[in-house]
Amino acid sequence: MSIAIEIAGVSKRFRMYREKPSSLKQRILSGRVRAEDFWALRDVSFDVAEGEFFALIGQNGSGKSTLLKVIAGILRPSEGVVRQRGRIAGLLELGAGFHPELTGRENVYLNAAFLGLSHRKTDAVYDDIVEFAELREFMDTAVKFYSSGMLVRLGFACAVHVDPEVILIDEVLAVGDEAFQARCLDRVRTFQKEGRTIVLVTHALDMARQLCDRAAMLDHGVIHAIGGPDQVVREMRRTISKHDLEFAREEGSREIEILGGSLHRGADPLAGALAPGECVTLQVDLKANEPVDDPVVSFALHDGANNFVFGSDTAQHGLALGRVDGKRRVRFQLGPVPFTGGQYWVTVGVHSRDNQRVYHVQDQRYSFEVRQTEGRRDQTYVPVTVGVEEL
Amino acid sequence: MLGAIWSLLNPVVFLAVFTFVAKVLGAAVDDYPVFLLSGLLSWNLFSVSLSTGAQSVVANANLVKKVYFPREILPLATVGVALVDFVLQSMVYLAFLIVIRYGFVLGSIWLYPLAFVALSLLTVAVTFWVSSMNVRYRDLQHLIGLALLVWFWLTPIVYAAGKTHEKIVTGHRLGSLFWRIYLLNPTAWIVFGFQRALYHSPDANAVLAPFTTAQLGVGLCVVIVILLALLYATWRIFFGLSGDFAEEL
Numbered sequence: 001m002s003i004a005i006e007i008a009g010v011s012k013r014f015r016m017y018r019e020k021p022s023s024l025k026q027r028i029l030s031g032r033v034r035a036e037d038f039w040a041l042r043d044v045s046f047d048v049a050e051g052e053f054f055a056l057i058g059q060n061g062s063g064k065s066t067l068l069k070v071i072a073g074i075l076r077p078s079e080g081v082v083r084q085r086g087r088i089a090g091l092l093e094l095g096a097g098f099h100p101e102l103t104g105r106e107n108v109y110l111n112a113a114f115l116g117l118s119h120r121k122t123d124a125v126y127d128d129i130v131e132f133a134e135l136r137e138f139m140d141t142a143v144k145f146y147s148s149g150m151l152v153r154l155g156f157a158c159a160v161h162v163d164p165e166v167i168l169i170d171e172v173l174a175v176g177d178e179a180f181q182a183r184c185l186d187r188v189r190t191f192q193k194e195g196r197t198i199v200l201v202t203h204a205l206d207m208a209r210q211l212c213d214r215a216a217m218l219d220h221g222v223i224h225a226i227g228g229p230d231q232v233v234r235e236m237r238r239t240i241s242k243h244d245l246e247f248a249r250e251e252g253s254r255e256i257e258i259l260g261g262s263l264h265r266g267a268d269p270l271a272g273a274l275a276p277g278e279c280v281t282l283q284v285d286l287k288a289n290e291p292v293d294d295p296v297v298s299f300a301l302h303d304g305a306n307n308f309v310f311g312s313d314t315a316q317h318g319l320a321l322g323r324v325d326g327k328r329r330v331r332f333q334l335g336p337v338p339f340t341g342g343q344y345w346v347t348v349g350v351h352s353r354d355n356q357r358v359y360h361v362q363d364q365r366y367s368f369e370v371r372q373t374e375g376r377r378d379q380t381y382v383p384v385t386v387g388v389e390e391l
Numbered sequence: 392m393l394g395a396i397w398s399l400l401n402p403v404v405f406l407a408v409f410t411f412v413a414k415v416l417g418a419a420v421d422d423y424p425v426f427l428l429s430g431l432l433s434w435n436l437f438s439v440s441l442s443t444g445a446q447s448v449v450a451n452a453n454l455v456k457k458v459y460f461p462r463e464i465l466p467l468a469t470v471g472v473a474l475v476d477f478v479l480q481s482m483v484y485l486a487f488l489i490v491i492r493y494g495f496v497l498g499s500i501w502l503y504p505l506a507f508v509a510l511s512l513l514t515v516a517v518t519f520w521v522s523s524m525n526v527r528y529r530d531l532q533h534l535i536g537l538a539l540l541v542w543f544w545l546t547p548i549v550y551a552a553g554k555t556h557e558k559i560v561t562g563h564r565l566g567s568l569f570w571r572i573y574l575l576n577p578t579a580w581i582v583f584g585f586q587r588a589l590y591h592s593p594d595a596n597a598v599l600a601p602f603t604t605a606q607l608g609v610g611l612c613v614v615i616v617i618l619l620a621l622l623y624a625t626w627r628i629f630f631g632l633s634g635d636f637a638e639e640l
């Protein structure tokens with residue numbers, strides 16, 4: 001498959017001036033100015049293939065939007081190059097590419113001209129744009145009187161109707177109402193089917209997981225993880241939950257809360273990777289916010305490709321917790337783990353015995369790694385003892 | 392449409408006022424309105440392009456920061472608008488020449504396109520420079536106003552170059568040195584060209600710059616070559632700086 005966007009060793013430095021001389025007078029009077037460098041991107045390299053739906057995720061300030069602007073050609077990289085093929089339409093900011101004093105109609109032509117469309121070609125798609133944006137009666141109103149929702153609708157309508165090969169979207173969709181968002185997503189899926197390339201910056205991790213072919217996570221301007229969206233989103237959740245426990249996906253009615261889960265090797269907290277066949281203990285601390293009868297604690301393990309590999313719960317092993325009030329610590333002692341090399345993700349949950357009530361679930365919050373034994377191609381680990389005897 | 396009317400009104404009022412002034416107060420130059428506008432229209436193109444061009448990138452910050460497009464369009468568009476004005480105003484001026492039966496001299500009218508080429512090159516080159524520099528130093532636009540004022544009086548638009556030449560060369564010890572410095576100004580050559588191309592009243596030889604039509608032709612060709620080099624230089628400066636416009640704004 002050919003490459004639509006090639007990003008090679010891109011760094012972006014911003015100069016942070018204490019007092020930036022914005023006039024010649026100041027410049028002459030103040031002599032040398034002190035500037036601090038801030039690297040918004042550092043040595044970012046990856047390719048986006050043609051027809052790929054690519055998501056860029058990361059916390060605020062991680063450089064996602066800067067990267068998108070570099071791809072769009074608005075910012076020039078301090079180092080490295082970006083090569084892109086074909087027409088790029090960008091939805092980078094609310095009202096981007098609109099002139100506030102011009103009417104909606106004039107702005108459609110202006111915007112299309114930015115994207116390289118002639119006046120005649122714009123005539124041909126003009127009605128479709130107005131139709132999609134649902135702004136027929138506002139097309140002769142100056143854009144400065146538009147609401148943010150109207151701006152997004154017009155911007156999105158323009159971007160998708162100018163026949164771009166690549167479309168860049170920066171989180172702006174969140175402004176529209178739900179019906180419009182659904183229509184946008186629909187349109188984006190059509191784009192995907194038509195083999196166009198999409199790069200999306202988003203905080204909606206689950207949407208990225210559902211829609212995208214590939215994802216990259218940026219952290220302080222460097223690529224922290226890149227690959228399948230499941231893996232990257234999980235990595236993102238893990239990184240974030242270290243900083244901010246609220247961010248990882250959790251659900252439940254919270255009559256009982258999971259205070260925390262942890263993995264132990266023997267009595268010590270797990271450090272480093274496990275060897276195949278080692279034993280590991282999963283410890284779950286609970287706190288009942290109100291007395292609950294007979295809850296069940298469960299766990300599930302997923303591998304790096306998000307396949308369910310193993311799960312179990314207290315009921316299955318004949319443990320009844322009885323009436324729980326206050327705090328409890330539940331230990332699952334796993335026998336020799338039969339896993340071979342890779343990262344494994346642990347989901348823990350508390351629910352009622354009949355599974356009707358979910359008190360609290362932490363989705364793939366914890367993880368452990370199993371070492372791959374050098375030079376082995378084992379799919380699984382089976383403990384083996386050998387003996388020899390004379391016949 | 393309304394814009395076109397405004398730009399047509401400008402030379403009409405000028406012609407009316409100066410015809411009146413020359414008739415009532417008398418002027419040192421015959422057919423003074425003809426003389427004045429032959430140089431003034433080209434100066435208008437230059438000065439309007441510069442003062443609006445300086446703001447062209449800054450004024451469109453909301454576009455520059457958010458969408459990609461070739462940045463050179465912004466200064467070129469302001470020059471384009473000024474050019475349209477220039478053409479409309481020149482049409483009024485030429486109509487005026489026809490109405491007063493002033494007539495044209497075929498032997499020198501060919502300087503007109505030459506001067507026009509030089510004027511366009513100079514305007515585009517300097518507008519590129521000021522539009523990119525003004526992004527970083529916003530007070531440049533005030534300096535441009537001052538610079539244009541000085542530059543205007545260093546260009547023989549309202550006064551007669553020939554008479555000035557005579558006065559300073561004979562009237563001052565260093566006069567011929569001053570005159571040579573004066574000739575370093577490209578707008579002087581451009582205005583010489585426009586005036587020689589159109590103005591041919593009986594006292595033309597005393598009023599116009601002391602050069603023959605052929606000498607002016609050669610002079611303008613030299614100016615054009617220099618301006619091509621200048622345009623290349625300012626084009627490079629503009630492209631060097633335009634990559635950072637989005638963060639500077």
